[in-house]
Each structure stands twice: as C-alpha cells, then as structure tokens.
Amino acid sequence: MTDIVPIRRALISLSDKSGIEALAAALASAGVELVSTGGTAAKLRALGHDVRDVSDLTGFPEMMDGRVKTLHPTVHGGLLAVRDNPDHVAAMDAHGIGAIDLAVINLYPFEATVAKGAGRDEVIENIDIGGPSMVRSAAKNHASVAILTDPADYPELLAALGAGGTDLAFRKRLAAKAFATTAAYDSAISHWFASADQKTKFPAKAASARVLSGTLRYGENPHQDAALYVPGSVDTHGLPQATQVQGKELSYNNYNDANAALELAAEFAGQDPAVVIVKHANPCGVAQRGSLRGAWDEALACDSVSAFGGIVATNVPLDAATAEAITGIFTEVVVAPGASDEAKALFAKKKNLRLLLTAGLPDPRRAGQVMSIIAGGILVQDRDSGAITADDLKLVTRREPTAQELADCLFAWTVARHVKSNAIVYAKDGVTAGIGAGQMNRRDSARIAAIKAREAAETYGWPQPRTVGSAVASDAFFPFADGLLAAVEAGATAVIQPGGSIRDDEVIAAADEAGLAMLFTGMRHFRH
Template sequence: MSIIPVRRALLSVSDKTGIVELARALAAHGAELVSTGGTAKALREAGLDVRDISDLTGFPEMMDGRVKTLHPVVHGGLLAVRTNAEHVAAMQAHGIGPIDCVVVNLYPFVQTVAKGADRDEIIENIDIGGPSMVRSAAKNHESVAIVTDPADYPALMAELEAGGTTLATRRKLAAKAYAATAAYDSAIASWFAFADQGETFPATLPVALSKGPELRYGENPHQQAALYFPQGGGRGIAQAEQLQGKELSYNNYNDADAALELLSEFKDGPPTVVIVKHANPCGVATADTLAEAYRKAFLCDQVSAFGGIIAVNRTLDRATAEAIVEIFTEVVVAPDADADARAVFAAKKNLRLLITGALPDPKRPGLTLKSIAGGMLVQSRDNGSIGLGDLKVVTKRAPTDQELKDCLFAWTVAKHVKSNAIVYAKDGATAGIGAGQMNRRDSSRIAAVRAKEAAEAAGWPQPLTMGSAVASDAFFPFPDGLLAAAEAGATAVIQPGGSIGDDKVIAAADAAGLAMVFTGMRHFRH
C-alpha cells in the first residue's frame, strides 16, 4: 500500500523549529505521539498529549540521556516489514507496535565545534540514538516516513491532510535522511582526524557539502553545474551577498574567487584593486584611494579588463563606482558599498555586485581538492608568504628600498597568476603580466608586450616596465627569460632560485646590472 496513515509518530529533535505545529497536525489526524526528553517537555508545554519513550520501552532514560531509544521496541517498530508474516508475528510476540513516522534532527555537533567548545562537550554532542533511528526508519521507508529537516514539515502536514504519507515522499525523505547521517558522520570524522588527532591526510578523507543553487551551466553551455557549501559555513565568495545583477555563472564564481583570493593578500594593506580575467589577474594596484588604485590597475591592461571581475579591499565609494562602470564589467566584489556606490551600480542592471564582509585570511589552513580520472588530488592550501627578512640577495648589486617594495608586490601577485608566471611591477602597480605559457621566456615577452601596449593606449612615453621589478613564480632555468625581462626595462628580479643553472642566471643578471633576490619558495599555480 503506497499511502500509509500515521498512527504512531516518534519525535526527538534538537532543533525545535516548527515541531509543535507538526505535532499538533499529527495528533489532529489520530497519531499517538511518542517523544524524548526536551522534545516531550516542549510538546507538553504546548498542551499536547505525549507518551514518554521510557513508557514505550519499559526502560528509563539513563546515563545522562545517552541511552533512551536504543531498544528493540523502538527499532523493531521501525524495521519490521509489515507484509512479512514472520516480522508481524515477532512484533506480536514481543509487544512491539509499529512506528509510522519518525521526526528526528541530531545533536548540534557542528555548531558545538564552531563555538569553540572543549573536547568533553564536543564528545557529548555526538548523537548515537538519533542516527540509529534515522537509519532504521529510512531503511524501512516502504512503511515509515523519516523527517530530518524542519523544511519538510509542511509537505508532511499536507500529506496528512490527504490521508497519509505517499511512497514517493517516503523515498525522497529516506534519501535525504541518509545524506543527513552521512554528512553528520563526516563532520565527526573530520573533527577527529584534523582537530583531535592532528592528521593532514587521514586514511579516509571525509567530505560533506550542502547543495546551494544550481547554476545556468558549467564552464561551457553543455555542462551542468551547482554550488555546494561546507558544513559549518565559511567565509569566501560562496558566502557573498549578491545585491544586484544576473545570476552568477560557474565561470563568474571561479573568477570572482580568484580575485578575492588575491585581494585577501592585501586585506590589511592600503586601498587595493584587483582586476581578473579568466582566473588570472590582468591588473593590480595599491594607492591612497580606491579610485586611484582602480585607475592604476586598469591601465595595466585595458583590453583584458573589459568584461572582467573587479575586487576591492575597502568599502566602495561613488568615485570608484563611477570609474568602474565606464566599461563593461561582469562582477564587482567588495567588503561593502556605500549608498552612493550602490546607486551608481543600480543603473547597470546586469552588473553583479557581491558584498563579502570581512575578507578571508590568506594564511588560513585547509586542503584543496582536484579531481583527476580515477581519483582525487589533495594538497594543503598555498598559504606560504615571504617578507623582507626571507630574501637573499644573490647579485653584486643589492636592490634599492623601492625595488624591494616592488619585488614583494610583484611576488604577491605572481602567486595568483597561472604558471608559468611573470609579473612586472612598479610603484605599487602591475606593469605587465604574462600567464600560463609553456616556457618562462615567452611569459616574460608577453608581459612586456602588454606593458608596451598599455603605454601606447595611455599615451605614456615608455612602458612602466622601465625601472620595474619582475617576479617569476618559479626559478629561471636559463638566462633567456631573465634577459627578456631586462630587455623590457626591469632593474630588479625576485625568484625562488634553486635551479642547477642558478650560477649562469646570476652571472647574466650581474652582466645586465640587475639586482636579484631569491625567496626559496615557489608558487606554481595550475
């Protein structure tokens, strides 16, 4: 029989949202209410007749509530196949009554961890009886409805009005229930592995994500895509509030994330603007104001900036907003935007404005995952950084103070450029960016060409690469890439070092009068 009337319902919830209304609906349609602890108390206070679980089992709740529903009377009532004669006989022999509906949500384990509770409190918030009931009810969904989410209460009440739960609904609820227990167990396993045991790569990597919006399509129109969120929330582009504009696409999210990750490197710095196109920065600058930083970043590569993603590390103001809307921009990302800036953007209905609040910490720990055929690559986040004290001067000429500032700025940007990456920078702004080439020499040349084109577009007498610092995300294996940078006008170089050809590269730098520092740290980004 596909429609099952609810004659007995077991309710045991940590989140009491909507439970009284649901219980009233169940009682109004003839269901006996069985409940535990705090849930039973809440229902009685609402004037409902409730039977304690201890009355059903014949055993009191014990051990601080650790043992209350782990009993054959409960699980027999959930698991018995109603059309199996042996099961029915066993129920009759042992005084077990069927349970037609279970409403359970689990102890708030994730929330307990998130609030910084001590280990004992965290352990006490590992639910045992709840997941057991959920799994039993879900397994026997042919006869039992299992509800784990208050969002499903209205649908259940609607079916009660129609006479009982349908098989289609019970199957849907069972699938959702197993996903809920899987996510719950994943959160517990993650806490044990990472926080409690300090493992980096546990033998089994637990991953649980909650589905957000489905996107219009993936990287290309023939691909499907959706956004998923981690348990316990997070801070990043996925959590940003969209104030206006069209729905975000897969590529919008990917590019906006790249912009925000780079911008976060400057979260405590001066006003900074990042412009990204196809997940690569095409202009980055700092200045005394956001408007001036945007102008400097935009002039680095006006062609690529068209249709790009712009991220800023300060509250957006009118002057910056007015400059941004002079060309077509897909997405603007900011911690906030004042009323004047919002009014400027409102006139551009297709422009997406994302408000992030506080910027993420660039040094936060974590893992990154990348799927490959037949498996998954997992690594720790590239949260490495360097300061002046980490630099080793390897050339006869040491860099000036300004060259050192430009070197560190270029190095920070290069960390977020696809390899092979070359970044020229001068006076707190990128002068030319070469990304994703198969050899470092071509990246140097492409960056120089873009700098030359930018100078011509701006009407400057010479490219900004003249007198600039150049950063390479990995070592120069041969002098050719470094010499290409020198030809573009760079006077200082920052690179990891570590090549067997370092001596030749250093000699070439000395011959060209360049100052060069080694970081000892590489920043490949694929």
C-alpha cells in the same frame, strides 16, 4: 511496497527545533500520537501537546547523561518492522512493539560545536549516536516509514498528512536525504579526528561532507550541468556566504573567477585600498593607492583590453567614485566587503552586473585542503597558504634593491602567487605593469607581460612602459637565463624568484651583468 501510509504515530527528536510549532500542531490535529525525548518532549508540552516519553515506550529511563535513551528494540523495532511480513508482525505483537510511521529527527550540532572552538570533551558529547541510528532505521524501512531530517521538508509532509498519508515517492526522497545527512555527519566527525591527529591527515578512507547551496544555469559550457556545494560548517567570508545585492544569477565561471579575485584582494586586508581585476581566473590588473578610485584607475591601466567583461574585487568597501568608474566599462561581477548607499545606487543602473557584498575577507593563510579530480582518482593537497616577508628574502646579487624596489618585489610576488603558471608579474609603485600567465615556458610569460605593458603605454600615451624600472616576480625559478634576460629587455631592475635551479649561478651572473638586484624567496608558488 505499500504506497500511501497513514501517519498514526510520530517520533520526534530535534536539536534544531525551528518549525516545530506548525509541525506539532498539524500532527496533533490529525490525531497522531506524539513520542519524543528530553528537550523536544519538553518543548512539545510547552506548546500544549500531549507527548509520550520514549522511556514509557521502552520501559527504561534515559541514562548515562542521555547517551542511552533510544537504543532499544521497542524504538528500532517500531521503525524497522516490515509491515506486511507475518514474522515481523508476530514479533511486534509478542513484544508489545508499536509501529512508528513518521520520524522527525535532526542531529546534535557537531560541526557548530567544533566551529565555536569547544574543547575535546564537549565535541565528543556532541557526536550523536541514537539520532543517526534512528534516522538510518527509518530510512531503510522507507517502504513504511517517512523520515524527516530537514525542516525544509515540513510543508510537504503537512500536505501529505492532509491527503491521508505519505506516498512512496516522497518517502524515497526523504530516505535519500536522510542517508546523505548521516553520511555527511560521519564525514565531519572523521575529518575532526583526522585534524586532531596530524598523523592521519590523509586517512586510509576519506569522506566528503557538503551541502547543496544551489544548482547553476550550467557549467563552464552550456552543455555541462553544474551546482554549488558548501561544507557543512564554514568559517570564512567566501562567495557562497556573500549577499548578492543585484544582478543575474552567478554562473559556474562567475564563481570561479570571482573567487580568484576575492582571494587575491584578501591578501591586502588591512592595507591601503586595493583593486583586483580578474579575467578567466587570472589577474589582469592589480593596484594599491591612497584611494579606491585611484587603485581602480591604475589596475585598469595594466590591461584595459582584458578587463572588459572581467571580475572586480576590492579589499575595502566600495565608494561612489569607484562605483561610477567601474560601471564605465562592461563588468560581470563586483565583490567587496561592503558598499555605500551611493555606490549601490550607481551599480543599480547596471541591472545585469552582479554585486556581491561579503561580511569580511577570507583569511589567505587559512588551513584546509583542495581537491582535483583526475581520471580514476582524486588528488588532495594542502592549500597554498605559505607566505614570505622581507626578512625571509635572500639577496644573491651584488646590488641590493632600493626600498621601493623591495616593496615592488613583495607586491609583485603577492600577485604572482595568484597567477596561473608559468607566471611572470612586473610591478612598479604598487601597480602591476604587466602580467604573463599560463605559458609553457617562463621566457614567453615574461615577453607577453612586456607586450601588454607596451600596449598599455600606447593606449594611455605614456612615454615608456611601466616595466621600465619595475620589479619582476617569477612564481618558480628561472631554469635558464633567457627568462631573466627577457625581463631585463623589458626594463626591470629588480627580480624576486624562488631560486633552486641547477643553473642559479648562471642566472645570478646574468643579473649581476645587467646591474639587477635579485632576491630569492626559497618558496615556489606553482598554480595549475
């Protein structure tokens, strides 16, 4: 393989023309012959550069509405020819094929076309054929050809141009990025076809298209490397799309916990102000009140011990009163759909606190899939976007819930779906009274949540724990009556759970004996 390759001829074909001015000027100044197609050629001419049309190279005009223009031996021969292979050189001479030393190509905006809701015909026309073909040809022959698919690489290319040509190490990096680009592009296309036909939701072969957003300081632990990737096209108000106003770089754990908080806060979009406090991906306090500051106070009271060093998310923009209260304890990250200037100024006093502002809240009912890596494979499933309303509930006890108990059941159920299984959530008056998460049996989750409620009562000097007179939600059915009886012991008066156990009759009988109202949802929310 040669090392330094001078650039004498460049083929430029761009959908995204950002940075083309400086690139074209540098190439033209270095005496590089410019070859281009369609709109790119027109843009280059408008900038005052001499450009040779690809059709001049091939001897064929663009045809079939531009579907066929670069699929020709003159183009691909110029990209693929091995320069020190005598047979290749002879073929080039025999057929009048000139070498192409640089290809600057990006592809039709397929994902953007899909994201804007375009019809099938428009989407199909934005499946690039010639572009990926040229990218792959140039990348395969990186021994002699530099392939640029990302404007971020233009400055390094211009530096190489000034040094007499591209070196092999640079061309290898460009080739690796090029093949990743076409792989991601094909992945997006394959996923679109699969989503358009539900019969192939889980195709025989699946590819993943993702773009590196950045590397992280480390993973869950310092000895683990980590990075953040995003899909090629994102239609959500997630953390990678948020503006980080201040604070240290987010860690792997920060992203994981902040996402858990944001996803739960999004459940309350368009409702009264809500505050979610998360620790180790589990909610440790959630509340809704007439004011955001009131919601913060109530959420914190649920488990102020766990809230130390936690993550906070809100469903409405932050105000000064709430910001002042949040900064009263050590908080790692705060995520919200906006903040007042006064709130930002208060957070600025805590330089290490990360403040992230989103343009909105993600849709908790959005479609999509989630993956989990296991030894030797990947588990794939639909997102848990299922939801229930009061109309979906089935009363299974003699006593009906009061209006407040019903509201608290639905609130507790909303929180429970975001708590690691086995999950038990007590709620009263729109506030979590106690949360039990991640236990190996449901009875222990119920007891742990009750213990936290008793500790909160002692801390704040309340006459009794908030679990007294509360509603309790269980993310899955009670397999035995013991879990329900633990909730009764804690003072719960209403229960919401999926039902479906072979011992449902036993559990219902225990609820009736205790005078509880119990509702079945018919939907489970395991979260592992």
